[in-house]
Structures are given as structure tokens and as C-alpha cells.
Amino acid sequence: xxxxxxxxxxxxxxxxxxxxxxxxxxxxxxFVVRRRAAAAGLLLIVLTAAATLVSLGVGSTFIAPLDxxxxxxxxxxxxxxxxxxxxPRIVLGLAVGAVLGLSGALLQAVSRNPLASPDVVxxxxxxxxxxxxxxxxxxGSAWLGPFALLGGLAAAAAVFAVSGRHGLAAxxxxxxxxxxxxxxxxxxxxxxxxxxxxxxxxxxxWLAGSLAGLGHRETLTLLVPVxxxxxxxxxxxxxxDTTALDDDVARGLGVRVxxxxxxxxxxxxxxxxxxxxxxxxVDFVALAAPQLARRLVRAERxxxxxxxxxxxxxxxxxxxxxxxxxxxxQLPVGVLTAALGGPYLLWLLVRRRNR
Amino acid sequence: MARVxxxxxxxxxxxxxxxxxxxxxxxxxxxxxxxxxxIAPGHVLDALLHPDGGEESTIVRSLRLPRTVTGVAAGAAxxxxxxxxxxxxxxxxxxxxxxxxxxxxxxxxVLAISVFGLTALPAYIWFGIAGAALSxxxxxxxxxxxxxxxxxxTLALAGTALDAxxxxxxxxxLTVDSQTFDQYRFWAVGSLAxxxxxxxxxxxxxxxxxxxxxxxxxxxLDALALGDDLARGLGRNVGMVRLAAAVAAIMxxxxxxxxxxxxxxxxxxxxxxxxxxxxxxxRWVLAVSVLLGPxxxxxxDVIGRLxxxxxxxxxxxxxxxxxxxxxxxxxxxxxxVTA
Numbered sequence: 003x004x005x006x007x008x009x010x011x012x013x014x015x016x017x018x019x020x021x022x023x024x025x026x027x028x029x030x031x032x033f034v035v036r037r038r039a040a041a042a043g044l045l046l047i048v049l050t051a052a053a054t055l056v057s058l059g060v061g062s063t064f065i066a067p068l069d070x071x072x073x074x075x076x077x078x079x080x081x082x083x084x085x086x087x088x089x090p091r092i093v094l095g096l097a098v099g100a101v102l103g104l105s106g107a108l109l110q111a112v113s114r115n116p117l118a119s120p121d122v123v124x125x126x127x128x129x130x131x132x133x134x135x136x137x138x139x140x141x142g143s144a145w146l147g148p149f150a151l152l153g154g155l156a157a158a159a160a161v162f163a164v165s166g167r168h169g170l171a172a173x174x175x176x177x178x179x180x181x182x183x184x185x186x187x188x189x190x191x192x193x194x195x196x197x198x199x200x201x202x203x204x205x206x207x208w209l210a211g212s213l214a215g216l217g218h219r220e221t222l223t224l225l226v227p228v229x230x231x232x233x234x235x236x237x238x239x240x241x242x243d244t245t246a247l248d249d250d251v252a253r254g255l256g257v258r259v260x261x262x263x264x265x266x267x268x269x270x271x272x273x274x275x276x277x278x279x280x281x282x283x284v285d286f287v288a289l290a291a292p293q294l295a296r297r298l299v300r301a302e303r304x305x306x307x308x309x310x311x312x313x314x315x316x317x318x319x320x321x322x323x324x325x326x327x328x329x330x331x332q333l334p335v336g337v338l339t340a341a342l343g344g345p346y347l348l349w350l351l352v353r354r355r356n357r
Numbered sequence: 358m359a360r361v362x363x364x365x366x367x368x369x370x371x372x373x374x375x376x377x378x379x380x381x382x383x384x385x386x387x388x389x390x391x392x393x394x395x396i397a398p399g400h401v402l403d404a405l406l407h408p409d410g411g412e413e414s415t416i417v418r419s420l421r422l423p424r425t426v427t428g429v430a431a432g433a434a435x436x437x438x439x440x441x442x443x444x445x446x447x448x449x450x451x452x453x454x455x456x457x458x459x460x461x462x463x464x465x466x467v468l469a470i471s472v473f474g475l476t477a478l479p480a481y482i483w484f485g486i487a488g489a490a491l492s493x494x495x496x497x498x499x500x501x502x503x504x505x506x507x508x509x510x511t512l513a514l515a516g517t518a519l520d521a522x523x524x525x526x527x528x529x530x531l532t533v534d535s536q537t538f539d540q541y542r543f544w545a546v547g548s549l550a551x552x553x554x555x556x557x558x559x560x561x562x563x564x565x566x567x568x569x570x571x572x573x574x575x576x577x578l579d580a581l582a583l584g585d586d587l588a589r590g591l592g593r594n595v596g597m598v599r600l601a602a603a604v605a606a607i608m609x610x611x612x613x614x615x616x617x618x619x620x621x622x623x624x625x626x627x628x629x630x631x632x633x634x635x636x637x638x639x640r641w642v643l644a645v646s647v648l649l650g651p652x653x654x655x656x657x658d659v660i661g662r663l664x665x666x667x668x669x670x671x672x673x674x675x676x677x678x679x680x681x682x683x684x685x686x687x688x689x690x691x692x693x694v695t696a
Contacts, residue, residue, distance in 0.1 A: 117514070184677055192665065192674060334532070344522020
């Protein structure tokens with residue numbers, strides 16, 4: 003296992019390919035189920051559902067969980083608060099978190115680098131810059147998605163061009179990405195200052211990564227393209243495992259390494275740009291979610307579904323804290339994730355001291 | 358070819374120093390002249406030397422002069438602090454902002470306003486220094502902990518992570534506490550605009566003390582570059598040199614942030630530029646940096662005033678735009694990572 007040392011995971015006897023797996027047969031179909039991953043996935047679903055219920059209940063008026071459930075069914079006095087005020091932003095939080103978790107898991111697997119996440123290496127900032135341009139030019143929000151995609155892809159191309167030549171597993175690649183991200187942020191600020199004050203302020207608020215005032219429309223704009231990408235994601239979940247192998251081993255297995263790596267990175271960039279275009283900068287979710295999922299599943303590469311669930315859980319909990327901890331003031335969720343994500347990144351770095 | 362014959366361009370050093378001084382003078386003049394209302398350089402001198410109470414004279418003396426003096430002091434402080442930090446950590450990527458020291462200082466200033474209700478600049482400076490000291494110590498401890506295996510790149514990454522989270526806390530405090538926001542707004546984030554004249558006065562003793570300490574430690578830093586053992590063999594008190602340099606770096610960063618907010622990359626780019634021009638000897642590097650730092654910061658400020666009229670882009674944003682490509686270049690360079 004020395005070859006894939008980018009992820010300091012020590013394989014135990016239990017992670018032997020044959021261990022911990024069950025074959026489920028249903029007529030002509032057969033699936034291999036990783037038991038640990040399935041259990042982790044179930045746990046994540048339960049936790050996310052619980053966090054969602056709590057988040058729906060907590061706010062300027064408290065609603066007991068049972069009443070929340072009743073309100074969700076369209077019954078009881080709290081229906082308006084739950085369904086119209088709280089549900090839309092929480093659903094968006096779930097969607098954004100899940101998409102960011104997916105994006106981070108793909109990029110980290112492709113680069114074999116736990117620090118290579120779209121929000122650290124500049125992809126999110128590229129999408130943010132493009133979206134700021136759209137806003138400050140006064141274009142409608144329909145343009146946000148396409149432009150953010152272009153911005154994210156351009157930023158990714160720039161990062162690969164300036165710091166990809168030593169391989170994506172190196173810290174050098176990450177720091178190059180951080181530098182690109184800083185430049186993009188500065189450029190964004192220039193455009194905000196130069197814009198019409200009202201449009202500029204709108205862009206600034208949006209960039210802070212707040213879910214306040216957003217809702218089902220943003221969720222749909224985010225999820226429709228992601229659902230269209232679903233077949234690609236299924237392919238990516240499988241391709242990830244072979245692509246993350248050592249290059250020679252992968253080639254030996256007949257994988258076209260470079261092409262596949264580019265395709266997977268491209269999917270990751272698209273996902274991150276989509277999430278950023280709808281909710282602004284919610285930093286560090288894409289970094290942390292796959293790593294947490296990895297520890298939960300105890301596998302080198304967690305299934306994409308687990309990474310997505312972890313991202314959704316993280317974002318909903320962060321948004322809950324951000325909007326209630328300092329009530330009546332609401333923090334943008336992105337501010338909270340930035341404050342918490344930094345120490346986490348530090349911890350990752352110190353732990354990997356022998357690299 | 359001069360390099361080969363006179364060993365590292367020794368004869369060139371005084372010329373470089375003079376040119377740097379000239380550049381700084383030009384930047385000062387530009388900073389006094391440029392803005393939403395441009396004033397001809399000749400009139401700037403008139404306004405400075407023979408104030409007539411007219412409009413131009415008032416603009417120059419009460420608006421642009423304090424701003425320029427603040428820029429000179431903050432630019433010099435940041436550049437020197439960068440030289441010291443690069444020498445101390447033997448890390449070419451060190452910079453007060455990249456290592457998270459500036460955001461520690463700005464968190465100190467924000468807490469001074471928010472928690473302790475302080476409103477005077479001297480208090481900001483002390484809290485800035487305290488914040489810089491805490492975050493600096495943290496990064497240095499991290500450096501010591503990872504010294505065996507961590508490359509400069511890893512350390513710089515750790516610094517940016519610290520910077521991200523401390524800046525996150527600053528934004529959080531400002532969002533929650535609107536009163537603090539109102540006050541802090543004027544000390545904005547990395548801007549030289551709207552400084553009362555006293556700022557420069559308060560800043561001066563700290564910057565002066567930092568400059569004296571830095572130059573005092575210069576010889577010792579030269580020895581330190583050879584490694585601790587060799588430095589001891591040369592008769593240097595390694596601990597004292599380190600302490601003097603660290604105290605100077607922290608004082609300079611804290612004071613600069615209290616006066617101008619977190620401004621990055623001046624401390625990264627200027628020392629490299631200076632070393633390229635006058636070689637690695639710290640006395641010369643410090644001397645050139647103390648001139649080029651303010652020149653760069655003032656140039657950034659002037660560009661910020663001119664690109665998006667009538668609004669102004671903060672100087673810290675412009676230095677980030679100039680500095681980020683520089684950082685990328687350093688990261689790409691193979692030499693950086695061998696350490």
C-alpha cells in the first residue's frame with residue numbers, strides 16, 4: 003500500500019477485498035454491499051434527518067419535533083413557519099452540502115490528496131468571481147449557473163496549469179491553488195467595488211455564503227443539473243477506485259489514467275461551481291465531508307453517497323448554529339464553516355507531518 | 358557581468374539603495390497627487406511648503422498627507438517583518454499575512470473594540486501586537502513541531518489555514534456586533550483611507566523601535582542563515598538573535614495592522630525583490646526593503662484609487678492581486694521546496 007501513500011490509511015485485515023462485503027441478489031441482479039459503508043450510510047441518513055427536524059423546529063419560535071412532523075404533513079398551526087419559512091433554506095442547505103461533499107470526494111480521490119478540495123484550490127472562488135460579474139452587470143439570476151460553471155472551469159484550468167506539473171498529490175499543488183484563490187478573491191473585490199453600489203452589496207451578501215432568503219428555486223436550479231449528471235456520478239463512483247491507484251498499477255489494469263482523471267476532476271469542478279452559483283461561498287464543507295466520511299466508513303475512499311450525506315449533515319448543522327447561536331443576528335453559514343474549517347485543515351496538515 | 362567581477366554586485370548596492378529611495382519619493386508624490394481630484398505635482402509641493410488654505414492645499418495636507426504617512430509606516434513595517442519572518446523560519450514563503458500573523462493582529466484589534474470597548478488607536482496597537490504575538494507563536498510552534506518533515510510549502514499552507522479561520526472569526530464578530538462593525542469599518546480591512554493625522558504619530562515609535570531591533574539583529578540573522586551550530590561557532594547568541602527578530606517582526610506587524618488593517622504580500626514580495634537586487638546580506642536587504650515596502654504599498658493604494666472611480670479599491674486587495682502571482686511563481690520554483 004506504500005504506493006498510494008497520499009492517503010495515510012492503514013489497511014487492517016478487515017479491509018481485505020473479500021472481507022466486510024455481502025452479495026445481495028434480487029432475481030437476475032446482484033450487488034456487492036460493503037457492510038460497514040451501508041451501516042455508515044444508514045447512520046448518516048438518520049443523523050441528517052434528525053438534524054433537519056431539529057433545524058426545522060428551532061428559530062425565533064420553537065416548534066416541538068412532533069409538531070414539525072405534523073406541519074410537514076400540512077397540518078397544525080406551524081405549517082407556515084415550517085413549510086414556507088424554514089423548509090426551503092434547509093432543503094437548499096442539504097442540497098448544497100451534498101453536492102459539495104460529492105465534489106470534494108471526487109477531487110480528493112483523483113488527486114490522492116486530502117487537501118485538494120474545490121474551495122481550497124480556487125474552483126469555488128472562480129465560480130464566485132464569475133457570479134459576481136453576472137450580478138454586478140445586472141444580469142438575471144438565470145445566468146448565474148452557466149457563468150459560475152465557466153468561472154469554475156477556468157479557475158481549475160489555471161490551477162492545473164500553474165501548479166499541476168509536480169503532481170496533484172503534492173502540497174505545492176494545494177498552495178498554488180490557494181494563491182490562485184487569493185488572486186480570484188481580490189479580483190472579485192475589485193469588481194464589487196467598481197459595480198453599482200446596490201448590485202455590489204447584493205454580490206457581497208451573496209458571496210458571504212448565506213442561505214437566508216434563498217429557497218426552492220435555488221434548490222431546483224442546483225439539483226436539476228446534478229440529477230442529469232447522475233449516470234456520470236454512478237460511473238464516477240466506480241472509476242474513482244481505479245483512478246486513485248498508483249498510475250502504473252492502473253495502467254496495468256487497462257485504465258486510461260490521464261483521460262479518466264481529467265473527466266473525474268471535471269465532474270468535481272462542475273459540481274462545486276453549481277453549488278457556489280446557488281449559495282455563495284460555503285467554504286471547507288467539500289474539504290471536511292469526504293474526510294469525515296472516510297473515517298466513518300473506515301475505507302480509503304468512502305462511497306460517494308456517504309460523502310454526500312456527510313456534506314449535507316455538516317451544512318445543515320452549521321446553518322442551524324449560524325442562524326441560532328447569536329440570534330437575533332444570523333451569521334452566514336459560510337462564515338461559520340470558514341472559522342471551523344481552518345483549524346480542521348491545520349490539524350490535517352500537522353497530522354501529515356511526515357510528508 | 359558586473360555580478361561576476363564584484364561578487365554579488367557589491368558596487369551596485371549603493372546605487373540600488375539610491376534608486377529605491379527615488380522610487381519611494383515618486384510613490385509618495387503620486388500618493389499626494391492622485392485621487393478623485395488629481396493635483397499636479399508642482400501644486401502638491403506648493404501645498405506642502407506654502408499652505409495657502411485653498412482647496413488643493415487642504416486636500417493635500419489634511420487628507421492625502423496622513424494617508425501617505427500611514428502608508429509609508431505600514432509598508433516599511435510589513436516589508437521588514439517579512440524579511441525577519443523569512444529569516445527566522447528559513448522559509449522563503451513566509452509573510453505576515455500568509456503565516457496568519459496579520460489576521461491574529463486584526464482579531465486582536467476587533468476584540469479590543471468588541472469585548473473591551475476601546476476606541477483609541479494606542480489601544481488598537483497594543484491589542485494588535487498581542488494578537489500578532491499569539492498567532493505568531495502558534496505558527497512558530499507548529500513550525501518547530503513539523504520541522505523535520507514539513508517543507509516551507511506545508512508551513513505556508515498551515516499559515517493560510519490559520520488566516521482563513523481567524524478571518525472567519527473576525528467576520529463573525531463584526532456580523533454579530535454591529536457597534537463594533539461601525540467602529541472597525543473606519544479601520545477597514547487593509548485600507549489606508551480616512552486616517553486621522555495622529556495615526557502616523559502613534560505608529561512611529563513602534564515602527565522605529567522595530568527598525569532598530571531589526572537592524573540590530575541583521576548580523577546575527579546572516580549567521581543564522583548558516584544554521585544554528587555554525588552561528589554559535591561564529592560567536593552569536595542564537596537565542597537572543599531569534600528573540601530580537603521575533604519581537605521586532607511581531608511589533609511591526611501588530612502596529613501595521615492596527616493602523617491599516619490586514620495587508621498581505623508586501624512582506625512576501627519585497628524581501629525577495631531586495632535579495633535579488635543586493636544579495637543575501639541582511640543589513641542591505643533590510644535597508645532596501647524599508648524603502649521598497651512603502652513604495653509598493655503606496656503604489657497599490659494609488660492604483661486602488663484610480664481603477665474604479667469614484668469608489669476606491671482597498672490597498673490590501675491590490676497588493677493581493679500583485680502578490681498572488683508572485684507567490685505562484687515562488688511555489689512553482691523548484692528551489693523553494695528542497696528545504
